[in-house]
Amino acid sequence: MLGASKASSQPNSISGRGSLTLDQLGLKLPAPQPGTAPAEVKPKGVFNAVLDESHTSLMLQESCERAWFLGSGIAPGIDEHEQRILRSLSSYMNGLGTVVHEGIRRVLDAHREKLNPEGRVLKSPTPYEFDRISESVLERFSFMEGDSWSESFPNGRSDRDHPRFREHVKLKAELVGSNNPAHVVLPESSPDARRFERCREILKQALLNWHELMYLDRDDIFRHDPRALVPAGGLKRVDPALILEVEEKNVAYFKQDPFQILSMGGLSIPYYEIEAAVKDPPVPELARRGVSANFTFRVKAVLDFVYLSFAPDGRPRLVAMDWKTNALDEHSGRPALVAQEEHTTQLKHYALYLMQRYCDVFQRFEPEIRRAFERSGRPVPKLPAELTADMIFLGDVYLSGEQLSAPRRFRPVCAADLDLDAFVHTLRQRLVAKVGKFSSISPPTSVLSRWAPTGLDEGRCQGCNQAPLCPDAPADVKSEWPLSTVGLLSILKHPTPKR
Ligand code: SF4
Numbered sequence: 001m002l003g004a005s006k007a008s009s010q011p012n013s014i015s016g017r018g019s020l021t022l023d024q025l026g027l028k029l030p031a032p033q034p035g036t037a038p039a040e041v042k043p044k045g046v047f048n049a050v051l052d053e054s055h056t057s058l059m060l061q062e063s064c065e066r067a068w069f070l071g072s073g074i075a076p077g078i079d080e081h082e083q084r085i086l087r088s089l090s091s092y093m094n095g096l097g098t099v100v101h102e103g104i105r106r107v108l109d110a111h112r113e114k115l116n117p118e119g120r121v122l123k124s125p126t127p128y129e130f131d132r133i134s135e136s137v138l139e140r141f142s143f144m145e146g147d148s149w150s151e152s153f154p155n156g157r158s159d160r161d162h163p164r165f166r167e168h169v170k171l172k173a174e175l176v177g178s179n180n181p182a183h184v185v186l187p188e189s190s191p192d193a194r195r196f197e198r199c200r201e202i203l204k205q206a207l208l209n210w211h212e213l214m215y216l217d218r219d220d221i222f223r224h225d226p227r228a229l230v231p232a233g234g235l236k237r238v239d240p241a242l243i244l245e246v247e248e249k250n251v252a253y254f255k256q257d258p259f260q261i262l263s264m265g266g267l268s269i270p271y272y273e274i275e276a277a278v279k280d281p282p283v284p285e286l287a288r289r290g291v292s293a294n295f296t297f298r299v300k301a302v303l304d305f306v307y308l309s310f311a312p313d314g315r316p317r318l319v320a321m322d323w324k325t326n327a328l329d330e331h332s333g334r335p336a337l338v339a340q341e342e343h344t345t346q347l348k349h350y351a352l353y354l355m356q357r358y359c360d361v362f363q364r365f366e367p368e369i370r371r372a373f374e375r376s377g378r379p380v381p382k383l384p385a386e387l388t389a390d391m392i393f394l395g396d397v398y399l400s401g402e403q404l405s406a407p408r409r410f411r412p413v414c415a416a417d418l419d420l421d422a423f424v425h426t427l428r429q430r431l432v433a434k435v436g437k438f439s440s441i442s443p444p445t446s447v448l449s450r451w452a453p454t455g456l457d458e459g460r461c462q463g464c465n466q467a468p469l470c471p472d473a474p475a476d477v478k479s480e481w482p483l484s485t486v487g488l489l490s491i492l493k494h495p496t497p498k499r
Helices: 055-063 065-072 080-088 092-111 130-150 166-177 193-215 258-263 284-289 337-357 366-376 420-435 475-479 485-493
Strands: 039-041 052-054 121-123 243-245 271-278 293-300 305-310 316-324 392-398
Touching: 052 055, 055 065, 055 293, 055 337, 055 420, 065 080, 092 130, 092 193, 092 316, 130 193, 271 337, 271 420, 293 337, 293 420, 316 337, 337 392, 337 420
Parallel strands: 039 293, 052 293, 316 392
Antiparallel strands: 243 305, 271 293, 305 316
16 A cells, blocks of 8 residues: 655665665655555645644654544544633643743844845844843743733633643633632632742743853863754854844745745745655545545744854754753753654654755855855865765754753754665654545545544553544543533633632
8 A cells, every 4th residue: 555665665774874865765756666656645735634743743643643633623423612621731841841931032033134136134132131132031931821811812812922821721620620719710810829939940941051051061061962963152153144044934834935935034834844645545536536635734843043053064953942941850960761763753844844854955055055154264274066965964943951961951853864765764654544534625524433532542542632522541640621612711710709
């Protein structure tokens, strides 16, 4: 059923070969599959609920495909309002991560220089005040807390500035359940204020760690980095014209060459494309004719920071970083094993995205490269014709905690060492299997019974945001949630007057 990728059909694995290319991975062009009719199914410009993926959504499907289906909005016969509320729930740590990212983005945006296609400066580097940025993101975090508790969501919706924290919803459920109207009528003061205070401390420290250790290289660590991925003096020394991405996103889901839109200074959602052969496509017309098809899937990949740099001998490096606020083990200085594995998978998605998005980086960004070398007084080296995996380095930067030096927080890997060919092969299989659960992809049509509560199968359902809608949620998971989130929220909006 599944056509093997060009790469994986090679007799010898290509993993580990430095010059791994898009072509070797079968990602450059749709690979013709033997026995496959030439029908092609490509997503249109708008977000496609079936064909479009992200690392987060793939991870969710891996832990419980039922959870993905319930959160997708496709499931028939469920309360749409409740489904939307459950889907929008955030957590304290997500809120914290959002504001840490914002603080860092503001420093890097100030640092950045943008040229137009003719090489003229569109945006110059500007000064920034770290203390003010730090104060303002802390303030935003406080607003998030207040807004979540007081239910004052603009338009009744929830967004990143006005999240509904699931911890709050559960707390409110307890308060209503405890039948203590004295508590219920005090929605403006959070009974969880202490946890928020701790989060604020983590937030402040994480921002400071990033600024002092990574950006300013306070400990002068990067001078001794043999791979020369971060310049001596820290990220502050990255040439402003060679910053390629700072969380580039997201005003619309453009299909019309988003890469070009990005290079013009516009915004779009970054993603990479992956093709796979589907034998029995859920497209009525093709199914009637018994025609197979090549599907194009898109995987969203929003990287926190991407820049180009050159080693002292002129070898180019495309460096990508992702900021993480996970709790770290105090002995190893690393996050939990599960998080490490998950983060490595995410880096693989990023590596594929970078290979597609920047395959012609040396030609497309030649004016920026020339400008950077002029600034440094070094001669421009001979530039390669194509970006290959051995030139790409990626790493998560763990920002939480104290007393950890930059090299322990940032352990980059080379894309050539990530077994990308095996990863692409497995990903194709997963995408094809998922499409097989639909009876139609346009409009997306499927039924709950096709989406196994895999968490339960493995005896480890930890619950999820969709638990109130899940017929298979175990009793202990259900009991943490109000019977109906909609009902609970309406009680809290119109609480019983204080007696
Ligand atoms: S409650 Fe458990 S089984 Fe049900 S969707 Fe969530 S994780 Fe899956």
